[in-house]
Amino acid sequence: xxxxxxxxxxxxxxxxxxxxxxHLFIAEGLKSVxxxxxxxxxxxxxxxxxxxxxxxxxxxxKINTQEISEAELKRITALKTPSGVLALIRIPATQDINYNxxxxxxxxxxxxxxxxxxxxxxxxxxxxFGIQHIICSEDTVxxxxxxVVQATMGSLSRVNIHxxxxxxxxxxxxxxxxxxxxxGTNIYQTSFGTEGLVxxxxxxxxxxxxxxxxxxxxxxxxxxxxxxxxxxxxxxAIFCSEISxxxxx
Amino acid sequence: xxxxxxxxxxxxxxxxxxxxxxHLFIAEGLKSVxxxxxxxxxxxxxxxxxxxxxxxxxxxxKINTQEISEAELKRITALKTPSGVLALIRIPATQDINYNxxxxxxxxxxxxxxxxxxxxxxxxxxxxFGIQHIICSEDTVxxxxxxVVQATMGSLSRVNIHxxxxxxxxxxxxxxxxxxxxxGTNIYQTSFGTEGLVxxxxxxxxxxxxxxxxxxxxxxxxxxxxxxxxxxxxxxAIFCSEISxxxxx
Numbered sequence: 001x002x003x004x005x006x007x008x009x010x011x012x013x014x015x016x017x018x019x020x021x022x023h024l025f026i027a028e029g030l031k032s033v034x035x036x037x038x039x040x041x042x043x044x045x046x047x048x049x050x051x052x053x054x055x056x057x058x059x060x061x062k063i064n065t066q067e068i069s070e071a072e073l074k075r076i077t078a079l080k081t082p083s084g085v086l087a088l089i090r091i092p093a094t095q096d097i098n099y100n101x102x103x104x105x106x107x108x109x110x111x112x113x114x115x116x117x118x119x120x121x122x123x124x125x126x127x128x129f130g131i132q133h134i135i136c137s138e139d140t141v142x143x144x145x146x147x148v149v150q151a152t153m154g155s156l157s158r159v160n161i162h163x164x165x166x167x168x169x170x171x172x173x174x175x176x177x178x179x180x181x182x183x184g185t186n187i188y189q190t191s192f193g194t195e196g197l198v199x200x201x202x203x204x205x206x207x208x209x210x211x212x213x214x215x216x217x218x219x220x221x222x223x224x225x226x227x228x229x230x231x232x233x234x235x236x237a238i239f240c241s242e243i244s245x246x247x248x249x
Numbered sequence: 250x251x252x253x254x255x256x257x258x259x260x261x262x263x264x265x266x267x268x269x270x271x272h273l274f275i276a277e278g279l280k281s282v283x284x285x286x287x288x289x290x291x292x293x294x295x296x297x298x299x300x301x302x303x304x305x306x307x308x309x310x311k312i313n314t315q316e317i318s319e320a321e322l323k324r325i326t327a328l329k330t331p332s333g334v335l336a337l338i339r340i341p342a343t344q345d346i347n348y349n350x351x352x353x354x355x356x357x358x359x360x361x362x363x364x365x366x367x368x369x370x371x372x373x374x375x376x377x378f379g380i381q382h383i384i385c386s387e388d389t390v391x392x393x394x395x396x397v398v399q400a401t402m403g404s405l406s407r408v409n410i411h412x413x414x415x416x417x418x419x420x421x422x423x424x425x426x427x428x429x430x431x432x433g434t435n436i437y438q439t440s441f442g443t444e445g446l447v448x449x450x451x452x453x454x455x456x457x458x459x460x461x462x463x464x465x466x467x468x469x470x471x472x473x474x475x476x477x478x479x480x481x482x483x484x485x486a487i488f489c490s491e492i493s494x495x496x497x498x
Contacts, residue, residue, distance in 0.1 A: 031477075117366060121480050121482075121483060124476050124479070124480060124483075125476075125479060125480070125483050126474070127474045127475060127476035128470075128472055128473070128474050128476040128478075128479050129472075129473050129474055130472075130473030130474035131474070153476070153477065153478075154476075154477070155475075155476045158474070158475055158476075188493075188494045188497065221377075221490065222493065222497065223377055223378075223379075224377070224378050224379030224493060225375070225376045225377050225378055225379035225380070225407070226376060226404075226407055227373050227374075227376035227377040227402070227403075227404045227407075228280075228402065228403070229377075229402075230373070230374060230377050230486075231370050231373060231374070231482075233370075233480075233482075233483065234370060234373075234374050234482065234483065234486040237479075237483040237486055237487060238486060238487065238490045241470065241487045241490060241491070242490070244437075244471065244473060245437045248437065248471065
């Protein structure tokens with residue numbers, strides 16, 4: 001049975017303040033939980049309903065697991081339809097970005113993306129296309145928000161997320177910065193070369209003015225219809241796809 | 250002031266059964282509401298908070314508008330952060346699909362897409378790329394679901410959505426069917442030609458087995474990383490982008 005303090009701890013992790021205080025976040029769903037346990041993240045605890053017991057047999061014996069009832073799971077889940085397995089995963093210590101790791105490849109830079117679903121989908125898409133690093137402005141939604149973790153479908157365990165001051169980092173990196181804007185060059189005619197950063201802005205306001213001068217090439221997805229804009233996760237995916245197409249040539 | 254019967258009507262429209270019974274759906278947000286009123290949809294009523302009064306002055310005088318309080322809006326909105334304007338829009342009468350309207354262009358076919366956010370994002374993306382028709386299996390999420398309408402950001406007013414039996418329609422149309430599958434030909438090397446259908450499956454189960462034989466070309470977005478799959482709205486967008494790139498050549 002879950003103790004009151006366990007319930008209180010897990011519930012508190014819905015909030016960024018307590019995630020930072022306890023250095024823990026929540027992952028739900030068998031696939032997601034297994035991927036975190038297998039990929040170098042420290043797992044603090046796994047709570048599971050009886051039907052999932054056989055599926056967790058192969059986990060390291062060092063991991064603290066606890067069987068709980070469906071009713072208990074409902075008290076701690078962040079999901080409308082809980083999936084039967086919930087883990088507390090340790091937030092890795094923040095490390096300085098190693099600039100050399102960003103050379104000879106493409107990375108994504110997010111300037112103030114706010115929606116957890118968008119953030120999670122961007123991480124999942126990056127993972128599909130083999131993009132290993134996402135650099136976020138400090139006001140980008142917290143990647144350990146349970147809705148973000150859920151939307152990544154396990155990909156968060158494979159993509160590195162950095163939060164930093166873009167105003168300082170972008171000039172220091174000395175990499176080409178491809179900014180997604182509405183008045184840039186046609187993405188289908190853009191030469192992306194072999195390395196660079198794809199910079200995407202906030203859902204409502206786009207890339208903030210003080211970041212605009214740091215863009216080396218403004219790039220636009222040509223519009224044939226009348227929608228005012230594309231969703232930021234959709235636009236990011238089209239950039240990833242175009243870069244992938246260019247690289248695979 | 251809103252009457253009890255008005256509140257009851259608007260609240261009932263959260264449910265498909267009552268949307269069908271009243272032939273009405275809810276649109277929220279100034280931009281979305283204005284786009285519906287200007288695009289051939291019949292507007293049954295517009296409810297707005299005082300601050301939006303000046304922004305609605307240009308609407309046709311024939312539309313029934315009513316100023317309500319913030320508290321009243323909170324009772325009828327489907328949004329967590331209501332946007333100040335809510336309209337009841339008449340669901341257009343179902344029309345048979347005119348096959349000729351689908352020639353010499355690309356349309357999207359959805360086989361059982363369930364998530365309202367995905368559906369709305371697909372409509373918004375289609376609108377960006379100038380795709381005018383989306384054909385849905387009968388079990389695809391209802392396009393008049395308030396969460397779908399919200400995610401389209403006004404694009405629902407410009408894209409035609411048809412619900413039908415795909416098993417009957419696809420053979421009758423005699424158009425190339427490009428099916429998004431994990432083991433098809435590389436999308437970047439696919440010749441899409443000048444007309445066809447892009448077929449996307451359900452979030453968890455993909456395209457259902459009885460539809461698979463109706464695919465003329467299986468197409469895959471090459472995977473460079475380790476994510477198990479792409480989100481369906483993301484995959485649809487990459488197909489739209491590739492077709493747009495091919496067509497613009």
